[in-house]
Amino acid sequence: MNQDSSIASRLAQVQDRIRNAALKVGRAADSVTLLPVSKTFGEEAIREAVKAGVRRFGENKAQEIRSKYEPLADCGIEWVMIGHLQTNKAKDVARMASEIQSLDRIDLAIALDRRLQQEGRAIDALVQVKTSSEPSKYGLPPEELPGFLRQVARDLPTLRIKGLMTLAINAKDEAAVRACFRKLRDLRDQMRQEAIAGIELDRLSMGMSGDFEIAVEEGSTEVRIGTAIFGGRIYGDDYYWPENPAAARR
Numbered sequence: 001m002n003q004d005s006s007i008a009s010r011l012a013q014v015q016d017r018i019r020n021a022a023l024k025v026g027r028a029a030d031s032v033t034l035l036p037v038s039k040t041f042g043e044e045a046i047r048e049a050v051k052a053g054v055r056r057f058g059e060n061k062a063q064e065i066r067s068k069y070e071p072l073a074d075c076g077i078e079w080v081m082i083g084h085l086q087t088n089k090a091k092d093v094a095r096m097a098s099e100i101q102s103l104d105r106i107d108l109a110i111a112l113d114r115r116l117q118q119e120g121r122a123i124d125a126l127v128q129v130k131t132s133s134e135p136s137k138y139g140l141p142p143e144e145l146p147g148f149l150r151q152v153a154r155d156l157p158t159l160r161i162k163g164l165m166t167l168a169i170n171a172k173d174e175a176a177v178r179a180c181f182r183k184l185r186d187l188r189d190q191m192r193q194e195a196i197a198g199i200e201l202d203r204l205s206m207g208m209s210g211d212f213e214i215a216v217e218e219g220s221t222e223v224r225i226g227t228a229i230f231g232g233r234i235y236g237d238d239y240y241w242p243e244n245p246a247a248a249r250r
């Protein structure tokens, strides 16, 4: 670990690595946005990041956005929902989030639209697509994407689709990880050909602490980074991607 391990210095280190990965493949150094992921970290750590210039934070549980929203109201934070969202929690996201990157099924899109209409708001949304064959990962199956985008564009005006999001396979095998990112970019290129009115697909949210440089090389416009900025978390991945309700409650 670097001697200076404050959140500000780790943010700067991650920014440097993002810029270097972009330059390596001939992309502009500033073509990739960093979304710090503050899940499980409290007010103090978030305020430290705010001081270092961060305004948007990713969270993957609606309850956690709700519990941080009021205490941090003075910081002017934009909360970005990036985790699996149960339909019955759509109301919290409609009220408190500036954006959702984990829009992964039509019943959720319908529930969010209804709540957003009630709030008189519209939010940006990325569609989470399943790009790995791991049975566990959430995401819309790629073959359902065209129909999904058409339905949102036609029926759900409060969701402004701006791009796609994915989680790569959780593997040491770099080629397998890279294939997931490439798949998302290819899907985006295919969907652009369809030119669905009202749908923009400029953004590709892909890459986390363990794989973001590969994601940037494959065209990511936005990386979601938790551990490399805030440090390790005490819970395992099943807490964040609960396969069953028992794991979610742990």
Ligand SMILES: *Cc1c(COP(=O)(O)O)cnc(C)c1O
Pocket: 037, 039, 060, 082, 083, 167, 207, 208, 209, 210, 224, 225, 226, 227, 228, 240
């Ligand atoms: C936790 C999380 C991240 C960040 O993961 P790190 O490995 O800590 O960088 C990114 N995306 C999603 C959807 C997450 O839940």
